């Protein structure tokens with residue numbers, strides 16, 4: 562699909578869609594609980610549908626009704642052999658591998674897009690000696706056959722590859738018949754996502770303690786069903802917060818808890834640092850509007866998903882914006898460092914990147930052109946915001962990538978005054 566976008570200004574009232582990360586966690590915890598849980602709101606993005614399909618393959622019974630899921634948990638040990646298609650969802654894949662291992666189920670995991678090239682090395686290193694065999698069936702990470710019964714004990718993981726490996730083990734280890742500990746042996750990046758996991762586990766009756774970056778997990782714990790309200794998604798709302806920086810009237814962003822553990826709520830502090838206007842309206846809504854924007858330095862270690870839209874804001878801001886500690890962006894749905902740099906460069910931005918950082922000198926308008934989404938939802942959405950300040954139309958090739966996390970993106974974009982025409986290309 563191709564999105565053809567004319568320059569415009571977005572303004573008005575925006576309501577954040579449910580958080581993809583929070584939704585994954587709630588669905589998995591509910592599926593591991595014996596009894597009925599109710600989860601709402603839910604948005605049927607490709608990633609969330611992948612997790613629902615995977616959990617139903619594990620004999621959980623998840624019924625989606627409009628924007629709500631009714632989940633009855635996995636009954637004892639589900640079937641012995643299953644195939645789990647994770648589509649392009651790294652969360653689905655990395656969260657479910659330890660869970661399948663905890664149940665002793667033989668499973669073949671498959672995926673699409675770049676997922677077969679995204680690393681699983683930490684599981685190969687840590688699960689092989691805990692009763693689990695992980696066999697690559699072809700020459701990439703997927704298809705992957707997982708076999709064996711996960712044993713409790715001591716695990717050691719690096720903190721600078723993906724926090725998703727830690728989350729996956731935190732879901733599974735409480736189910737085992739013995740205690741475990743999970744030592745993080747290098748500085749933990751994307752730590753807010755692990756904090757989100759622990760918060761959601763607590764809501765479903767599972768307790769994890771942590772001291773000196775070592776997580777202690779008691780075995781024999783029982784997930785308890787509950788009614789769970791999914792938070793608004795800061796990662797996707799950040800796209801419209803950036804758009805608001807181009808608008809005198811601004812945008813009121815609602816449905817975003819000011820007590821959220823989502824790391825990407827940092828977007829509001831960063832917008833203030835850029836010189837944008839941020840005004841609290843209520844506990845769950847904030848108004849963002851135009852300000853005198855100047856370049857800033859940004860440590861991306863804890864907020865990787867914000868980097869594409871931060872680079873776009875950098876093109877708005879006068880002077881230098883430098884985003885560093887961003888090396889992990891190379892192993893997302895695209896090599897996001899190269900993708901966002903190339904796409905903005907195509908529209909005339911003064912931008913460059915290396916293996917760990919992006920530098921952009923902003924303050925001048927961009928020009929129109931044709932850019933790729935690189936099969937990456939966050940690149941597609943970020944470039945739709947860059948199009949707002951381009952002299953001339955911008956065509957985003959592969960705009961359907963937004964469906965991975967935010968199928969309603971272009972509807973919301975146009976409702977706020979955007980001029981995006983999305984057609985099969």
Ligand SMILES: O=C(O)C1=C[C@@H](OP(=O)(O)O)[C@@H](O)[C@H](O)C1
Nearest residue numbers: 582652723724725751754865866
């Ligand atoms: O746990 C999660 O929900 C996520 C963790 C992050 O990955 P990393 O931990 O690999 O940075 C993030 O990029 C991803 O979109 C969602």
Ligand SMILES: C=C(OP(=O)(O)O)C(=O)O
Nearest residue numbers: 649650651652866893894
């Ligand atoms: C990388 C992302 O998700 P995942 O790792 O779940 O594929 C994302 O949503 O930007």
